Amino acid sequence: MVSRSRKSPEKQSGTVLLGKYELGRRLGVGSFAKVHVARSISTGELVAMKIIDKKKTIDSGMEPRIIREIEAMRRLQNHPNVLKIHEVMATKSKIYLVVEYAAGGELFEKLVRYGRLNESAARRYFQQLASALSFCHRDGIVHRDVKPQNLLLDKEGNLKVSDFGLSALPEHRSCNGLLHTACGTPAYTAPEVIAQRGYDGAKADAWSCGVFLFVLLAGYVPFDDANIVAMYRKIRKREYRFPSWISKQARSIIFKLLDPNPETRMSVDDVIETAWFQKSLEVRSDVVELDRFLEKEAKTNNVVTAFDLISLSSGLDLSGLLVGRMRKEKRFTAKVSADGVVEKAEMIGEKLGFRVEKKDEAKVVGLGKGRTAVVVEVLELAEGLVVAEVKVADGEEEEEETHWSELIVEFEEIVLSWHN
CATH class of the missing domain: 3.30.310.80 (Kinase associated domain 1, KA1)
Incomplete structure (x- = not known):
């Protein structure tokens, strides 16, 4: 997790990285990386620059997460609500991930500042999240750490799914199609993941969507306890209460998403088909139809970007960047x-x-x-x-x-x- 500074990010420091980007203010810092805003020298475009300390990632065994994050983002480039990755660069000591700059910061900060959202605003963010996750799932990718801290906003207030470090790609599944790694944030994690059983990643993401929608509408998480064991008990038993102001339709969706049994739990695609979800879609850019159009275009488009050429069939194997000599x-x-x-x-x-x-x-x-x-x-x-x-x-x-x-x-x- 990278904590973010709320200072104006556009001011530049004058430092030029690898002859391509002028480094600006620091947006956040984590255990292994710093995030800065940067400006492309050739185009003037603002981007976010994630600077990763290679030695720290090696010492902590974090390099597989970095590779997984890059590969997931690379495969999901064509969705408007997934944070785009522009370029990957490296030196002997650092890895630089150049990604889309989300000027609006974390959705979490907005929730902290304003508390709960009205149903119309909550639905808009939920529509964008569900659309992005449906796109991910159709490509065989699951996020596994859906929460407001990992959802960014662009300058127009559109949601951008980020932080794919805990994601799972199709090749990570066992022969029966299930995942087995217990990961995520406890208050947002599905019970079958906590139980460390084989689980369907898409259904685990659906559970997290249920928690997310509850948080948007209520202003707090449904399952909360200082004692982790007690909180897990509440999760398994579905022990939570709806605030009086949440509508009956929204309650129904949350209830079906927060089903402890993944076999009967509502999927993200099922949510998209509900009348509550479809409401007001026509007033927006119709994200659901747009992602389907972009998915079709991605399959038929013959244009090859520089990033495609860099990644090739090796799946952007950065193993060579994470050892001593390139x-x-x-x-x-x-x-x-x-x-x-x-x-x-x-x-x-x-x-x-x-x-x-x-x-x-x-x-x-x-x-x-x-x-x-x-x-x-x-x-x-x-x-x-x-x-x-x-x-x-x-x-x-x-x-x-x-x-x-x-x-x-x-x-x-x-x-x-x-x-x-």
């Missing part, structure tokens, strides 16, 4: 097909005396020579658009420098353009 890697758009790149990699390896290992289905070629290991990964991003990554997986610096230069020269024949 390994060499280059990415390129190819003149030939994906199979053509694989064949070329094999030919180059044999020509230069490398050991060659091919993984047909994954379009991956491993090349080994001495203590140097090089991996070539190939991905067809769209019809006629093939991108490849060549990277050193292991080796001694002096030896790998020689082998690296030989390989890069040989690949030039099929390179349309290099990307780093």
Whole structure:
């Protein structure tokens, strides 16, 4: 959790990071990271810069959370209510996450300042949260830490889901599709997660949505006790009371979301279909329809951003950034097909005396020579658009420098353009 400063963030400090961003005021600080507002030197756009201390993350074993957060945000770029990630940069000691700047700060701060919201305002935030989570769930991603502190507001007051450090991706599920890691914030966490049983992540998010809606309308959490065990007992037994001002329709939704039995609990998609949720949607930008449109566009759009090229098929593997020395890697758009790149990699390896290992289905070629290991990964991003990554997986610096230069020269024949 990063605590946020409420000083005016736009004032710049004059510090320029990596020649690309002018650093501004600090927005917040946590155990492993600081967050600043920053201005892009090339475009003038304000962004938020999360500066992570690499050594602290290694010492505490936090690097998997960082990688998971980046990968989740990368996959969810196309939803208007998910905080966008623009760029990932790194030095030997720091990792820099450049994300969308949410000028409105945390929704939690607004609740602290104003207390409970009227039903219309609460419904608007809840619509935006449910729309974003429905989009996440359709992509196989669950958040697992939904609470007002992790929900930001842009300058127009629209909600932005952030802090995906505890999220789970499709590949994190066991063979039966369930999750097993107990995580989250106790007052917002579903009982099956607390019980450390296998659980459906989407249904756990739905429970957190129920707590969230209660908080928006009541001004306090439904389950609260200084004794954690006693609070868990209340959660399991559904022991809470509605304030008199919450409408019957809203009560019904909260009650169905706060069902201790995940099998009968209302899902996020079910909530979206209710009359209470649908009310006033037409007055807004119709978030539900917009996210479905964007999801369709994302599947059909052939435009590849710089971030797509950086992440590639490796799922934005930052493991190399979290150890002492950064390994060499280059990415390129190819003149030939994906199979053509694989064949070329094999030919180059044999020509230069490398050991060659091919993984047909994954379009991956491993090349080994001495203590140097090089991996070539190939991905067809769209019809006629093939991108490849060549990277050193292991080796001694002096030896790998020689082998690296030989390989890069040989690949030039099929390179349309290099990307780093």
